[in-house]
Amino acid sequence: MTTNKPVLLSGIQPSGQLCLGNYIGAIKNWVGLQNDYDGIFLVVDLHALTVKQKPSELRNRCLSFLAQYIACGIDPGSNLLVIQSHVHQHTELAWVLSTLAYMGELNRMTQFKDKSTKHQENINAGLFTYPVLMAADILLYQADLVPVGADQKQHLELARDLAQRFNQRYSDTFVVPEPFIPKQGARIMSLQSPESKMSKSDTNENNFIALLDPPDTIRKKIKRAVTDSFTDIQYDEENRPGLANLLVMYAEVAGMEIKQVVQQFENKCYEVLKSELAEVIIELLKPVQSEYHRVIQDKKYLSDILSNGAENASYRARKTISKVYRKIGLVPRVQ
Numbered sequence: 001m002t003t004n005k006p007v008l009l010s011g012i013q014p015s016g017q018l019c020l021g022n023y024i025g026a027i028k029n030w031v032g033l034q035n036d037y038d039g040i041f042l043v044v045d046l047h048a049l050t051v052k053q054k055p056s057e058l059r060n061r062c063l064s065f066l067a068q069y070i071a072c073g074i075d076p077g078s079n080l081l082v083i084q085s086h087v088h089q090h091t092e093l094a095w096v097l098s099t100l101a102y103m104g105e106l107n108r109m110t111q112f113k114d115k116s117t118k119h120q121e122n123i124n125a126g127l128f129t130y131p132v133l134m135a136a137d138i139l140l141y142q143a144d145l146v147p148v149g150a151d152q153k154q155h156l157e158l159a160r161d162l163a164q165r166f167n168q169r170y171s172d173t174f175v176v177p178e179p180f181i182p183k184q185g186a187r188i189m190s191l192q193s194p195e196s197k198m199s200k201s202d203t204n205e206n207n208f209i210a211l212l213d214p215p216d217t218i219r220k221k222i223k224r225a226v227t228d229s230f231t232d233i234q235y236d237e238e239n240r241p242g243l244a245n246l247l248v249m250y251a252e253v254a255g256m257e258i259k260q261v262v263q264q265f266e267n268k269c270y271e272v273l274k275s276e277l278a279e280v281i282i283e284l285l286k287p288v289q290s291e292y293h294r295v296i297q298d299k300k301y302l303s304d305i306l307s308n309g310a311e312n313a314s315y316r317a318r319k320t321i322s323k324v325y326r327k328i329g330l331v332p333r334v335q
């Protein structure tokens, strides 16, 4: 499947549970952009190995994430859905790119710093070179646009730098990808600690809304979300981050501007905002969850999608990697 449309590519690590932050910051935009692009959506299982995983859970989670992409509205008929490890050229290109990436550059990556603080017992080399693998994911398919949340901005800049560095050294080879980071909702915050990002692998499940959370869990989690001791509804990210986060979530889920949400809840108390927010989230997720439960049962359907994805993606990946190997001076293998 190749079209004349520009290539849109993105991916999610199969760790933890897909959450509202992933939906608002990434998946929602994939769905919105998919008709205008030649879309490739990855489940980046190799990336997930940088944190300890239980093998059987990782395997199930990959399929579950795939089914959730589809349930959220990604059309498998017009996009490629690919498990990263099914296309071996990702790691091959990552190796080549790692010889162009500087230690100093990787040392500056804030996500590496955060993750190595969080997982002190397992600061592995993969955690350090992770952004190079991500650059390979993107450059391998000559992606034009990469829709992600704000936390991936620095990684995207590295991918662009590596593409430009390679092109300068060896002549034009890679498309230099553009990030697509939404103006609103690019950084949804944790419900209990609104000064940090909502994360799908948070050990405290009260910090995030999972896309598969049942309605009562959603009500409970939103009700318990940390706010402040003021009583009026105003958007003030710096001084009232918990409330600001609830307002952003409401705006994103209901398809509104923050200003409009503030107006809607003017003179109402936090309880009303919280209970209405819970209900709009439940409404958003109801069809997603029922589609998910249907799709996840159909293993043949999922495996056909993955086999088609792997086949088409491998074809494109082979083209890029053979060009790269030729340009850097490797001897082509005789078939």
Ligand code: TYM
Binding pocket: 009, 010, 011, 012, 013, 014, 021, 022, 023, 024, 025, 026, 044, 047, 133, 134, 137, 138, 146, 147, 148, 149, 150, 151, 152, 155, 185, 186, 187, 188, 189, 197, 198, 199, 200
């Ligand atoms: P990951 O798996 O941490 O997150 C997946 C996507 O969700 C976005 N996101 C958020 N957006 C808003 N608010 C939040 N609280 C929030 N949390 C997560 C992320 O920005 C991301 O878009 N390295 C990537 C995965 C990756 C990738 C790629 C992405 C690997 N290769 C190639 C794009 C292209 C990651 O760990 O995302």
